[in-house]
Amino acid sequence: MTKPIKKLLAPKTLLLIGVGYTILITIAFLFPKVTLPNTENVSIDKWIHFFIHLILILLWLSVYFSFYKHKNVLRSVGLVFVLCLGYGIIIEVLQEVLTQNRTADYYDILANVGGSILGTLFFIKTR
Template structure:
């Protein structure tokens, strides 16, 4: 039986990017839905972006300070931040003036 593993270069960075991309997308939609459109999209974008980047940095600091079997990497913070920025960019692009988010109040 062949037990070779699939080796994908930078798979952990791709995973970080993807999760924070989805975090930003869903976070903006959740925040707007939760407030029923009470906050503007630009404010929701800023809040989620700061939350995502802050959370990513916080997790890396915890890995550095608390664990012995994990290591903090600046590359993870970069992948998290880029994913969040691109997720936010997609939200801003898709829900531009042609397709605004609307809620019934």
């Protein structure tokens, strides 16, 4: 009896982690900007964006596939990929519109795309 209960709770726990992570990074992206040092033409900020989106897409792909079992994996992965990229773009727009000391940055979006691509490829390869 406990095995079916554990099976039902696992996706919900993963969903809570995904929602919590998304809320956490949304708050972090909309808080006042912290000045980060630059290293060799690429600021640490871009690497942070890269890894945040790598984790974001891995987490949401895991959530999605824990709830839904689709035959067309590529289409499902594409849906999550587009939603995560849309989220990244919306956050950049909100930084421009809602905050006074942050601006939208195309390079942040490129870092988001890079992290999302690597995360997606890693998920597909390990799935």
